[in-house]
Amino acid sequence: MKVIHTRGELAREVEAVPGAVAVVMTMGALHEGHRRLMREARQRSAFVVVTIFVNPLQFGPNEDFEKYPRTLEADVEACRAEGVAVVFAPGRDEVYPTGAPSITMNAGPLGEILEGASRAGHFAGMLTVVQKLLMLTRADVAFFGEKDFQQLALIRRMVHDLELGVEIVGVPTVREVDGLAMSSRNRYLSPEERRAALALSRALREGAVHTEASAVLAAARKILADEPSVRVDYLALTGADLGDAPEAGPARLLVAARVGATRLIDNVPLTLERAV
Structure with missing residues (x-):
């Protein structure tokens, strides 16, 4: 397994892939729910990319961006254990090389209800980074958990409306023994x-x-x-x-x-x- 941090390294890796590229996008602090996504991805492709990036665009001013758990060393070991081919862990400047983007995704009416009503701008930031990572990884199929169901619905809508040509697979929520959804x-x-x-x-x-x-x-x-x-x-x-x-x-x-x-x-x- 390779751990890479730059666009150039990622481009070289995916260019050499003869088959489908499967992607699991995460913000790190990986748990069994993420590992379930990796296992599902491995069923579809021998080349699985896991992205680890805490996206500042989807955090509001009073949310937990600075204290969001960052556990890269443990995350890399989890990916290795699941047979992942590449971990792409870019820095902020690598994802947004010119600073905060002046053009972002519009989540539309679906992004204004539920989570969108409580977290202004969250889904625009989420869709923006997902679209960028789909393009950077040249994904054929991407896996997302159903726990973030509105996120999943919006990603499916974005991929459909913009004809991105990526298959989006939803994976059922993984729970602790006592029923608490893993997060x-x-x-x-x-x-x-x-x-x-x-x-x-x-x-x-x-x-x-x-x-x-x-x-x-x-x-x-x-x-x-x-x-x-x-x-x-x-x-x-x-x-x-x-x-x-x-x-x-x-x-x-x-x-x-x-x-x-x-x-x-x-x-x-x-x-x-x-x-x-």
């Missing part, structure tokens, strides 16, 4: 906060037991209301594409909340049925 931010939680954070996955699980929209939301809200240390940002029931929830058919239940100083998100798929 690099989980390490910020104190033991008591981590216990409280289980209300998110429990609310989604209880909501998904039901098949009628109002019952889904009522069940989830009850669980969240019973945990006062969880400050809910949103709980939303949508369609599978994040549009309006259907009367019947595939849907998504999503939640975002703060536990202590840590903001967490989670979601589950479910199927709605018409009330009788």
